Each structure stands twice: as C-alpha cells, then as structure tokens.
Amino acid sequence: MANLTLVQAINLALTQEMEADPRVVCLGEDVGKNGGVFRVTEGLQARFGADRVIDTPLAESGIMGTAIGLAMAGMRPIPEIQFEGFMGPAYDQLVNHAARYRTRTRGAITIPMVIRVPVGGGIHAPELHSDSPEAIYAHTPGLKVVMPSTPYDAKGLLIAAIRDPDPVLFFEPKRIYRAFREEVPEDEYTVPIGKAKVVSEGTDLTVISWGASITLCLEALDSLPEDISAELIDLRTIYPIDEDTIAQSVEKTGRCVIVHEAPKTCGMGAEIATIIQEKCFLHLEAPVQRVAGFDTVMPYYKLELDYLPDAKRIAEAIGQVMAY
C-alpha cells in the first residue's frame, strides 16, 4: 500500500500493465521525455524505452488513427489526448472507426485500446482545457466510458480498461489529479467497468455524480442539516450505466439530485433522470433535479467557478428536492 495521488495511481497502473504485457504501448503528445503535461506518464519512457512510450507529432487524428491500427495489429495502445478540448480532431477516428470496428466486421477485427484524456474544469487553464464531453461518448455506441474520482478507483479502472477487449475512454478529472491522496494497493487489481459505487449510504435522497464533482458532493453533504440522510453514488463508469445501483437507491429514497460539470441539456443528467423515471416512477417523491454546467460555452477561468457546480449549489438543490 502506498499513499498516492490520482496521477500517481494512474502512473502505477500504467507501469504495472506495461510490465506485464509487452503489447501495451503509450503514445501521444509529450508523453515521453516530458512525462506528459500533467506528468501522468512520468518515468515511463525511461523505464520502457522510446519505442513503447512514444512522443508523437502534434496531430490528434493521427494519434487516434494510428492507435487503431496498432490495436488492429494486436497491440494494446494507450493513446493520450492532451486535453479533452483536443479530442475534436480525433472525433472521427474515435467515433467512426474505433467504436465501430467490432460490429462492422462482425467480430473479425477489434480495437482493444484505452484513450486517456484529462477532463473538466477548475484548474484555471486556458480555453478548451476545461470541458466535460462524457455525454457525447455515452451516446456513441461501441464505446465504454469511465471516470474515476479516487486514486484507488483510478488504478483499478485503468487496469480493467487496459484488459477490456474494446475501446475504453478513460477520463481523468484533472481538478483532482493531485487534490488528495489515498491508500492504493501495490498489487494489481481491477475495479469492474459498469459498476457504480455507493460512497455513503442514506435514506432520504440520492445524489449521483462522478469525477471531480464527487468531492463537491461530499462537501455539500457535510453541510446538510443533520436530519437529511443522503446517499451518494459515484457512477465511476459513465457508459454502460449501472442502472441497478441507481434504481435501488432511488427506489429507497424517492428523491434524486444529479451533479455534473457538463452543460445541462443532453448531459448525462438527462439520461440518468430518465432512467430513474422509467424505473422508479412510482417511488419518486419529487422531480429528479440536475445541478450542472450551464448551456453555455465554458467561460474562461475568471468565471469558471461561477459556471461549475459547487457545494453550495448542490446543497441548495438537495434542499429544494427535499422540500418538494
């Protein structure tokens, strides 16, 4: 066991999987000698060589497309896209090829790869370095999408993703890259894709979130009056959605608040709220509420904290839902 940050936990997972499986290679802009702009791949090139931890030219479609080719040919590539805002140029390769190849060829050609991407706001970064595009990819058949909120889950989910036979988008909430540490086992382990986690149990209301917002939800829960017993669910996997954990909780509580950074309209909150009303209709005591980013472009950093959900807003929403 070691007390690790999220960055370190990811680095550890990468190290161990590269050690264990020679097919695993990392590629991307500045991931090699520089160890990645967030130092997530620090030390990997020194350890595994420049042929397995590869600095690529500055071209996201190139990174994604050649990673697809590598995967086709039996490798287990882990491309990094430097920031979620730069997934744009890689969108076509990801959505029209990576996600489709297994079904397109009826299983003859498959694309086992993990696309690592730092996501989300809150770090005072320049434009296009603070978005949360998870819903786009949850709407894209053929992709799995995960987003850890703790170092432990990060390691376990990443190992699970690397061993998954299909493309997995691994979103790393950059706001909590180094925000806190957690005990992370040295041994390899997996956290299953598709399973949410009940972070704290409660009976009055369910709060559902993922990524960096989990920390804010915990803060909000702390601030609630003693008589409100809230259950917090960390989705962990964005797609496939763990409906059972969600439905079980809301059947019990009858109330739900969903929290995410992405714009509200057509965000994950909409899907989850709809699942809830489909599955828990007769149990619902109040409308499911969403605390989300606005339906506006993510502002530059002077205003980013006004845009992002915070503990106060979450608590406020909980209050409203409880008062309904």
Add this chain to the structure above:
Amino acid sequence: MANLTLVQAINLALTQEMEADPRVVCLGEDVGKNGGVFRVTEGLQARFGADRVIDTPLAESGIMGTAIGLAMAGMRPIPEIQFEGFMGPAYDQLVNHAARYRTRTRGAITIPMVIRVPVGGGIHAPELHSDSPEAIYAHTPGLKVVMPSTPYDAKGLLIAAIRDPDPVLFFEPKRIYRAFREEVPEDEYTVPIGKAKVVSEGTDLTVISWGASITLCLEALDSLPEDISAELIDLRTIYPIDEDTIAQSVEKTGRCVIVHEAPKTCGMGAEIATIIQEKCFLHLEAPVQRVAGFDTVMPYYKLELDYLPDAKRIAEAIGQVMAY
C-alpha cells in the same frame, strides 16, 4: 404556391436567399456542377455561378473551417456536409470554433452560417450514411439545430436559419427528401427557430418526434384504437427546445412517448423526458417512454428497418403508456 418535395422546398429557399443576399454562398463536395448528391443544390451553380456555388476539395474540416472564415469576413456561407457520417472530420471546427466564436470574443466576431447535412436512415445507403447525431449538437452550447419534417417547414426554417446571426445546423431527413409533396408558398416566409408544431391535437397522450419519424408517428396514430386521442408534436427545432409547447401538452395529457432514430442512451429523448418530469411532475400518469434507435452502431441496410423505430413499435409504446 407549388406542390413541392422537401428537396425542392430547400432548393427554393436557397435560390431565393441567394437572389436576395449576395453574401450567401453555398459550398461543399459536389454541390456545384453536380447539384449535390441528392440534387438539393441542383441548378444553383448555373444560376449564380461557380463563385457562389462552389465545389470544394474533399475535406470536411476544410469546408467547415473556411466557411467559418467566410462568415467572419461578412459572408453568409452555407456549407454542405455530404452525409451526417462525414461530420466527424468537421467536428472540431464546428464545435470548438463555429459554436464558440461569439462568446469567445464577447460578440466582436460572429459566425452566421447554416450547415446543411442530410441525416437519418431508411434509404438503404452504405455505412455512415444513416446516422442521427442531433443530440450531440444539442449538447454543444452555441449551436442551434433544426430538422424539418415537411417541405413547408423546410423552406421556412431554412430561410430563418440563413438570416439567423449564429451557426445553425440544418439537418435534412433524407428518407423524406422525396417521399411526399406539399403546397409551399412561392413567397419567402420564415418558420421561427425554437418553436415546435402541434401536428394533431389530442387529450390522452403526447407523442413527440421530429424529422422523418413524424411520418411514422402519423402512421402509428392512424393505427390506434378510436378511443385514444393522441397529440402529436413535431419538435422542428432540436435546440433550443420548445419546452412550453411540450409542457403544455403533457400537462394536459399526462402521458408521453418520444420517438427518434438516434440511439436511446443520451439521445434527445432523455432530455425531453427529463424536462417533462421537471415541468409536469405532478401531471404525469405514466413514465415517459422512448422509442428510439438501439444503443448499437446503426446496422448496414439489411437490418436497418429492424433498428429504426417504425409505426408498429410506436403504437406498441403508446399502448403500454396508455395501459400504465
């Protein structure tokens, strides 16, 4: 008045707007001499010249990106992307530039343009010629998204879109390009962006859809038992969503079915169902149901009709919701 197909109505709108405004130019692959692969721009190059109806190289990012530049410089470009499946390479320019420029520059630079794209399945086309990506762009702040289901609306919405000061995605349901005709006024008129249309009034249940599925909904409604009075809403504008029309209807009926071709998870159905549970919670008699494409890659055409919602499925869902 003339009895026109959807294709002809769009062609008429383009002709009239190009006639009226020298800033309007059309560009895209094969839109010129060939009149577009669907013949939507037929005759335009002969009429307005090759400088205003422009055959571009085969590069969607190039089309979108130069159209943005044209718009910046005071033109009113109407780029065509040949099929929705080929929006992939243009995604970055559309989402990270067209959609953001007004707010990025606090109004100093704006991008008035209409991106025309044929969408949807049902025409026995090859792969990547049958998708329905509207939810992706509804989740993208800064874009407006429309999809007509009739020739009349097509003309009016397109003229409104061309005159709109911001980027508008104009999705053309290719399945009904020539499926039927309608009287379309010769004079120019607009159909306002952001306003849904109540296609047929009813009291027991609301059916919400758009594009080619409207025809199927009408078919389904025809097949219902006499005692079910269904209201059909054609969304027409995907974003911004006309919540008022939706809420008014569901407050009245208490039941709702949403129909779309796109995959169910994180599709527009999720957002609309969530809006309904937010706005009409106490009026809802049954869970809102979605009749949608599956969460799978759109199959090749031998199976496409098994994938796409049809009148039977819609009627079935209506039956279930009514029986709840």
Add this chain to the structure above:
Amino acid sequence: MPIRTVYKAQIEYLQILDEDGKLDEKLAKDTLTDEQVLFAYEFMLLCRAYDEIAFKLQRSGRMGTYPQNKGQEAAAIGSGMAAVKGRDFLVPCYRENAALFLHGLPMEKILLHWMGDERGNQIPEGVNMTPLSIPIGTQMLHATGIAWAYKMRKEDRCVITYFGDGATSEGDFHEAMNFATVFNVPCVFFCQNNQWAISVPRESQMASETVAQKGLAYGAHCIQVDGNDLFAVYKASKEAIDRARGGGGVTLIEAITYRLADHTTADDARRYRDEEEVASWRGKDPLIRLRKYLERKGMWNDAKQAAHDEKNKLQVAEIVKNAEGIERPSVDDIFDYTFGTELPAELQRQKATMRTTSLGQDPEQAGLHADRSRA
C-alpha cells in the same frame, strides 16, 4: 551565402507498357514473368466480369449502391501482386477489389458488403486486410498503425494502403503520411488517381501538378506511374514494398488511371464530365492494352478470350448465388458485436424487446407497474 538552396526534389513518371501494348524491355527486366502476366490478365478479366455483374445487380434492385472498379484493374493487380499474400497486409478503400481477391478475400464478401451486410466485412482468419473503408481518407492512418506494429515487433512485413485522388485532400492523409515517415514504418501509400472524386476533377481538387509531389512534404519517396500499365505499377510497388520492409522508408505511389464508369451506381457522370474525355480513356483501358501485348507475344487469342469470358460468367454467377443465398442476418447481430464483453443490461433488454417495442423496458417490470398503478 545569403540565398542558398536548402532543398531539391523531382518526381519521375514511369511507364513500361505503352498504350499500344508495346513493352520497354529494359525497364521490364526482372518484373513479371510471362506466366504472371497471363495470370494477371486472366484475373483482370474475372474482376471485370464481376464488376459488370455487380453493376447489374444494383440496376435490377438486388444490391445497393456499388462503385465500379472498371478501368482501374491494372493498378489494383499490379500492386497486389507486388505484395506477398499471407505476409503483407492490405488496407483498401473501395476501388481495388482485384487486389483484395488476389490476397484471398472470398469474392462474395464484396457483394455482401454492398448488399448491406456486415458479414461482407468479416474478413476470414489469415486473410490480411481490413474491409472496404467508407469514410474517405481515414484508412491510411490504420495502415500506418498496423505497419508500426510490425516494426515494433520486428516482423518482416509491410502494409499497402489504397486511396483515391480525392482522399489526398483529407487531413488524415497528411497525418498518416507524417506519422508513417516520422516513425519510418513499413507502409506503402498507393493513390489511385482516377482523375475524379465524384464530380470534382483532379485539377479542382488540388493546385499541385501531381499527386506524387504531395509526398515531398514528408520526405517520402514519391513516384508517378502509368496506373493502367501492369508492369509499371508492379515495378514501382515492388520497389516500394521491398524498400519499406527493409526499413528504407515510406513511398507514395501515384497511379494515373481513370474511372471509366460512374462514381457509383447512384451517380450519373454525364452530368459533369464530357463523353470525349471518357472516350479518350477507353482506349487506355488496361485490359485492352494487356491483351494487345499478350496477343503480340502469341499468348492470347479470340478463342482463349471467349473461353475465359464464358468461364468467368459462370464463376461470377456462382459468386452471386453464394452472396444472395446466404440467410438473412439475425437481428441479434445488431447487438451481439457491440462489445466483446457481456452485453450491458440495457442492451440486453433492448435486444429482448426489440421486436415488440423499442422501449428497452423490461416487459415484466412494465406489467408490474401497470398493475400497481391500477391498484
């Protein structure tokens, strides 16, 4: 030296068999044996027969859109023969059927593909290729990646990827060439410059004089060949493949050819190109040229031609029968290849309920609710 030349380049054009079927013996040396040429011609005849039948299938409503290969057979076969079946890997677009067949793709697969059936893309084990690629320009990146894997694993193999003149306008072409040359992977880029991208002629597609010179941007080897000349295509491809496998670098081959048919069966080329132009290229048809050559060498005659035409007709009819005879795919296939892992619960429900409703709702649960709401 305040002005100095820092870079110089030139592009060569190669032709060995001219339009009259005359061979440049010197250049032809060490290219193809007589047997190989004969084989190639016979294979081209078969592919042409296949192409015509595919066209007819579409016209009679038995198949969807189909892009004819007519006129480009020498480019496909010449390059295909230069690659080693079972060792090298092909990453095609959709207008080089002959190369794919040569490398072992069962011929009904292509028909199945255009019949709207993913099983047409289900490449059999041991057949080294990706399926036809629909989004233009995207597949060269996969080729680069596959070649890169070969290099990483020190396998003595090579990838050849096909694309059209139009495809070279896409950003992915640029990125693929750049990655391929930067990492010096064993990949050959084979452009079938058939002069048109649907309705857009090459001169409107690019301002450069050649496609080949685009490779200079990446420090690649570049060559332009007569794409209707089997010998030239073979020679250039063979050199490029040998060089690539030896770690000697990436080559961009521009094969000058012509799309004798419409873009696809959904297209009507008379709308945008002159019959004169088409006519001028008909004479350059690679089949005509090769037949002239073989006849001159006494290796071919009308009788042989008739016999082959007959045989090919039968063979293609058989292929069509196979393609059409295949049972309709199961609707389960829509779901079953989405993931290699167990189907998520929601997808299981969608699969279970798909024939009755798209709700994806557990019918039992729906019933349950109905009861409770009535209670």
Add this chain to the structure above:
Amino acid sequence: MPIRTVYKAQIEYLQILDEDGKLDEKLAKDTLTDEQVLFAYEFMLLCRAYDEIAFKLQRSGRMGTYPQNKGQEAAAIGSGMAAVKGRDFLVPCYRENAALFLHGLPMEKILLHWMGDERGNQIPEGVNMTPLSIPIGTQMLHATGIAWAYKMRKEDRCVITYFGDGATSEGDFHEAMNFATVFNVPCVFFCQNNQWAISVPRESQMASETVAQKGLAYGAHCIQVDGNDLFAVYKASKEAIDRARGGGGVTLIEAITYRLADHTTADDARRYRDEEEVASWRGKDPLIRLRKYLERKGMWNDAKQAAHDEKNKLQVAEIVKNAEGIERPSVDDIFDYTFGTELPAELQRQKATMRTTSLGQDPEQAGLHADRSRA
C-alpha cells in the same frame, strides 16, 4: 520516354542580416528604411519588456499560463510590418504578440486573455485580426476563408496567418493550404519554426528536411528564411503579400527561429532540452543582432538603450495596471454572448437562478410544486 521527370522543385533559404549584425546590402535594397529598422527595434524592445512582465505576472500568481514570445520578435514584427495595418488581416496563433500590437491590438488585451478573460479577445472595431487561437493548427482555415471572402468581393486585401512548426502536423494545416491554393486566395502562411512543439523537437515532428517544402504539396510558393533576421522576414513577407494580393498565389514562409523560453509558464523545458542548445541560440537573439547592426550604423548606443528600457518599463506597468484594473466580468457574460438572438427560455432561467442553484428551474414553479405536493 518511359521514365521522365514530371516535377521539379527547390527551396531557397534567405538571410540578409547575419548573426553578427552584418547586412547583405544588395539583398537589403528596397526593404526597410533606417527609420523603419529603428522603429522595429524599439518595438521589439517594448514587446520583450511586455513578455518578461507577463512571465512575472504568472509567476507571482497574478495571471494564468502564459506562452513567452521571447526570441521570436523579429519574425512577428518583420512579417507584421509587411502587412498593411487597417487593410490586411492577421490570423495569429499565440506567439506573435508583436505583430498584433503593431496592427493596433491594445496591449492589455493579450494579458486579459491569459488572465482568463474573454474580453481579451474582444477585438476592437477596425483592428483587423482574430484573437489568439488555442487549438493548434485550426486557425489557418479561418485565414483561408477570410482571404476567400476578399477574393469573392474583389477587395484588394490579404491575410497572413501564423502557426508553429508543430501545427504543420495537424490535418487542418493540410486542408487550409489546399483550399487556399485551389481557390488561389490572397493568404500568406507564416510558420514560426521555433524548433520545438512543447517537448517535441522539429526532427521528431516531421521527417522532411524543411517545413517550407510542405508547401510543394499544394503548388504553393515556398521559402525558408532566417526568422531572427528582420530584413529577411520582412522581404519574404512583403513579396508574399504583394504576390497574394495580386492574385499571384499562396506562399508558405518558414521562419527559422527559436523559442528561448519554456513552452509556457506551465512548462519546464529543462526536462527535455539541453542548455547547450538554448545557449547556442541565445547568441542569435534577434534583438541582439539588430542592436549590433544599429550600433554599427551609429543609430543606437547604451544611453538610448537605457532610456528605452526605462520608458518601456513604465509603459508596460501602465498596461498591466489597465489589465488588472478592469472590473471583474459580470457573470451575466457567461450567458449573454451565447447567441445573437434572444436567450432561449431555459438559458434565461439558468441565468436568473445561477447564483442560487444550477437547476435552471423557475423558482416560482419550484415553489408552486412544493405547495402542491404538500397540499
């Protein structure tokens, strides 16, 4: 002629003012007047002072990430001076501040941008440029489009767009060059090859010997210049701009320069590049070189330098004061520039309720429901 050369090209390198400040008088003819050179040097000094202060602002926590321009001033100014302010249009990346200032951008705008304030991008009316562009490689397409509009409207104007060596790897670079040359629009592509893209050196970014030769792929005019040489940059830019405006074609200029600082303040270049290399380029600093030249001509001395340093310090302090003094943007701004039309109802609600909740729910309606559920 079975093998024939179908294309030939070469790339020239231009230097006029060498590293010792010695001028090639012949080549310098008809370039810059003494006054212009003096002006350029003084402007470069100001921009350097600005750059250092911006760096310090970040280091002291008063500004976010900032990419220093240090070492690339000659490239920015030389090209900027070749374009006509108020007539031509600039489409920058983020490392050519000097060109933007020269063309009228208020100097606090760049600070505002990096202070996380969109008002830094609110280009004043009459100032002809787009704001800094964050997604690499994307802005050249806008430049092409703007130039295309000029051509359509027959305006006698030109666009110059800036980008780095790394940016030339993006597909958008390729598409922009292709559109620009195919439609022959008045656009000049100016690459600041500063040898690095964050941690990736030019040699790992591309296999080509030069960036300039990438233009051959499009039939563009191509030239490589010493980017730290004001005269060479000016001359090449001026020629390219004049040619473009006259309809004579698109030019790709590769300016060889060096990023003397870290990539941005978030970067630590010592992790990936040798101090030796940096040191060798310090001597080539365009400011040093120009100063040598001016001193030799008797146009500059230590006193002037000291006076200017002092003056610039004050001026930059004033700019910083302006940037920092601006009131915090209104949170309403998050919403108010989303559309040019009336805010959709949902966005109005989000705006109205944003301080209390993100629900976007009408507070009245929420209250109403609460009542009803209690009733």
